[in-house]
Amino acid sequence: MRELVRDRDRLEHMVEAITNILEFADGKKQEEIEVDKLRYYGIVKNIEIIGEAAYKLTNAFRCQHTETPWEFIMKMRHVLVHDYYQISPKEVWIVIQDDLHPLREQINHYLSETDWNEWEKNEVVISETAAHKSLIQTARRMKQDGMSIKQISRYTGLGTEEIETL
Numbered sequence: 338m339r340e341l342v343r344d345r346d347r348l349e350h351m352v353e354a355i356t357n358i359l360e361f362a363d364g365k366k367q368e369e370i371e372v373d374k375l376r377y378y379g380i381v382k383n384i385e386i387i388g389e390a391a392y393k394l395t396n397a398f399r400c401q402h403t404e405t406p407w408e409f410i411m412k413m414r415h416v417l418v419h420d421y422y423q424i425s426p427k428e429v430w431i432v433i434q435d436d437l438h439p440l441r442e443q444i445n446h447y448l449s450e451t452d453w454n455e456w457e458k459n460e461v462v463i464s465e466t467a468a469h470k471s472l473i474q475t476a477r478r479m480k481q482d483g484m485s486i487k488q489i490s491r492y493t494g495l496g497t498e499e500i501e502t503l
Contacts, residue, residue, distance in 0.1 A: 344398045345453050347390040348444050354383040354390070355441045358433060367430040381417055381424065384432060387440075388414020398456075405443050477503050 358380050362370060370377050391399075391410040399407045413432070417424060472493045479489045486500045493500075 343457055344394050345448065345451070345457070347394050348448055350390040351387050351444050352441060352448070354386040355437050355444075357383045358437060362433050367426070370430070371426045377426070377429075380429060380433065384429065385414050385417050388412075388417070402443075402447060405440070410440075473499075473503070476500050 361376050361380050361383075365373075365376070370380065388410050391407050392414065394407070399405075472495055476489050476493050476495055476499075479492065480486075480500065480503055484492075486497050489495070489500050490497050
């Protein structure tokens with residue numbers, strides 16, 4: 338199983354992508370960015386990364402930090418990826434000029450002000466509890482369908498003693 342990427346990591350990815358965009362756009366005019374396809378699509382890709390990282394944040398984190406327009410950020414990524422033919426270079430420029438600096442400030446504030454040991458401990462408990470409940474439900478259905486305890490254990494990773502009690 339892959340290691341869980343946590344909220345703190347996602348926020349750090351967002352800061353890195355913002356830094357990349359600001360470096361790519363530094364000292365450039367909108368027209369210069371538009372004609373430099375490599376630079377332009379590097380910026381677009383990093384905006385996508387910001388949106389994907391926002392999407393991958395836990396709902397609990399997003400709900401606790403409502404001053405950030407998470408839905409807008411995620412929708413922007415969706416448009417860039419799925420409606421790529423409708424990308425407006427003017428909108429990309431507006432994001433660079435108006436949105437990235439305040440977003441970076443908010444994220445840096447979250448990174449510095451959050452007690453990450455406490456947050457991640459709670460996040461792990463929440464995710465493990467939800468995942469465990471899902472595995473129990475799956476094991477219960479498998480048992481009702483006549484699968485052996487050994488098979489259920491192999492598929493779900495649950496212990497045989499726990500499955501026997503279902």
